[in-house]
Amino acid sequence: AQSVSQHNHHVILSEAASLELGCNYSYGGTVNLFWYVQYPGQHLQLLLKYFSGDPLVKGIKGFEAEFIKSKFSFNLRKPSVQWSDTAEYFCAVNPDSNYQLIWGAGTKLIIKP
Amino acid sequence: GAVVSQHPSRVICKSGTSVKIECRSLDFQATTMFWYRQFPKQSLMLMATSNEGSKATYEQGVEKDKFLINHASLTLSTLTVTSAHPEDSSFYICSASASGGAHTDTQYFGPGTRLTVL
Numbered sequence: 001a002q003s004v005s006q007h008n009h010h011v012i013l014s015e016a017a018s019l020e021l022g023c024n025y026s027y028g029g030t031v032n033l034f035w036y037v038q039y040p041g042q043h044l045q046l047l048l049k050y051f052s053g054d055p056l057v058k059g060i061k062g063f064e065a066e067f068i069k070s071k072f073s074f075n076l077r078k079p080s081v082q083w084s085d086t087a088e089y090f091c092a093v094n095p096d097s098n099y100q101l102i103w104g105a106g107t108k109l110i111i112k113p
Numbered sequence: 114g115a116v117v118s119q120h121p122s123r124v125i126c127k128s129g130t131s132v133k134i135e136c137r138s139l140d141f142q143a144t145t146m147f148w149y150r151q152f153p154k155q156s157l158m159l160m161a162t163s164n165e166g167s168k169a170t171y172e173q174g175v176e177k178d179k180f181l182i183n184h185a186s187l188t189l190s191t192l193t194v195t196s197a198h199p200e201d202s203s204f205y206i207c208s209a210s211a212s213g214g215a216h217t218d219t220q221y222f223g224p225g226t227r228l229t230v231l
Contacts (some may be wrong), residue, residue, distance in 0.1 A: 032218055042220040043206070046115070051218065090156075094218065101220060103156045 004013045004093050006104035014112050015079055021076040021107050023091030032094040033074040034101070035065055047089070050074065061069045061085070083113045116140055117209050119122055119223035126197055134192045134226045136207030142187035143209030147220060150182070151204040163190055197230040204228075 007022040025031065035047040048059025055067040065076045074091060092102040116139040126132050136146055146165050149157040158159055160178075163169035163184035171177045179201075181193040190209075204227055208220040 034219070036222075043224040044208075046219060046221065049219055050119060100159060100162070 002093070002095055002102050004091055004102050004104040006089075006091055006107050008107050009105065010108045010110070011081070012110045012112065015083055016080050018083045019039050019076070019078040019085070019109070021089055021091075021109070023074045023076065023104055025072050025074070025091075025093045025102070027072075027093065027095045027102075029096055031096075033065070033067060034092040034094070035059065035074070036090045036092060037087045038090070038106075044090070047076070081109075081111050083111045085109060086111045114121050115219075116222040117143075117207065117221050117223040119207055119226050120223060121226060123227045123229075125231065127230045128198055129196055131193055131195045132197055132228060134191045134194075134205055134207075134228075136192070136209065138209040138211075138221070141209075141211050141214070143190075143211040144187065145210045146184055146190035147208045147210070148182060148190075149206045149208070151206060151225070152185050157206060162193075175230050194228065197228070199230045202228055202230045 002066050004025045033050040037047045038044050047063050047100045050057045050067045058064045065074055067074050077109050088106045088108050090106045092101040094101050114151035114216050118137045120135045125187045146164050148160045150160050159172050160175045161171045161182050163182050165187050167185050179195055184190040204225050206225040208222045210220050211217050
């Protein structure tokens, strides 16, 4: 069965630290890849997405993600986090562009001021 | 851009009554809308997918006669929980996607509706 795994359920960092959140998926075909963020008390927002082309994708708020096809991975990165990045981050995969999203379990990120 | 709204944000109803939740795409035309349910501390569970002007496709285990979905226009989909019972209490979230342009193949989420059935 298709699945998405996010390796860390909770991450705690200090401000200005670098961030990398792992995401791996199990599907051998064409995929669209997404990272969504949910800030406290807010709804899910699209952070960035990858469909094709340059495997290094830049999103909002200084986030980027790299698609490595050979590793079935789509890790999210940010060079220097801020307190306002405290949120829950979800990786999602859309196999074969059939619209249905397969979700990772989410990673709760806490940034200490 | 790509804003999705839901109304109401919170609703409390008596057991046996029906509740309608609206989902609107405010600045784009949504050819496809999705309805999710979220239980506490769990990830989103897809209930159904609806395309404008067509019948919704329900996920396995979701009762289509209980959760009526209408997607009558490119900016509005409604979910009606019929004869609601306390076990229907949950957080219902919609998302919308377009078939062309910058928003194609991407789901944009609404803020959710908290339903409490007494």
